[in-house]
Amino acid sequence: GENVEQHPSTLSVQEGDSAVIKCTYSDSASNYFPWYKQELGKRPQLIIDIRSNVGEKKDQRIAVTLNKTAKHFSLHITETQPEDSAVYFCAASAAKGGANNLFFGTGTRLTVIP
């Protein structure tokens, strides 16, 4: 099955700096890669996703890049703000018989220091 690895597990940045979180996946059939933000005790919120037919996607301060050959994808947050502090999860999914199960990384706890 799919194995998603995520690094780093914790990340602290100064407000205004950029943050980068990296994930790798094992199943070459994976074609959908969402990123979720989870604040303490709350539900994961989809912040951005990318499909395998594109290499990069941007939404304001958030961008995601995908390298299918190397099987890795990254989340980039620019001009970080204290409200960006949360746990971020990457995930990968492959359409197999309609299942489309998401396999999650282990999470990155991002702390933005004011």
Next chain:
Amino acid sequence: GAVVSQHPSRVICKSGTSVKIECRSLDFQATTMFWYRQFPKQSLMLMATSNEGSKATYEQGVEKDKFLINHASLTLSTLTVTSAHPEDSSFYICSARGAGYQETQYFGPGTRLLVL
């Protein structure tokens, strides 16, 4: 759009009792619902996948007789933790995916279960 609710938000029960958790898609029809378990400071672990009107598919290591899943309609799935024990204490989160949302899953707010 794509709102998923979950009830109750937290529950405390005695060991040996059963607890039912509801997951509802409020503004779309969820063809597939997923149940996850999350321990403190850990990732989401998929427990089972359910499609409306059919039996749930459980992940390896998840006891189907202990975690009963029913997906009776396109807007409601339930998870019943039977004969709960303290080790079942966890954060249970459902997610839902509609036919028009491709692979995107939208999560409920979660249910914190504490078994005494």
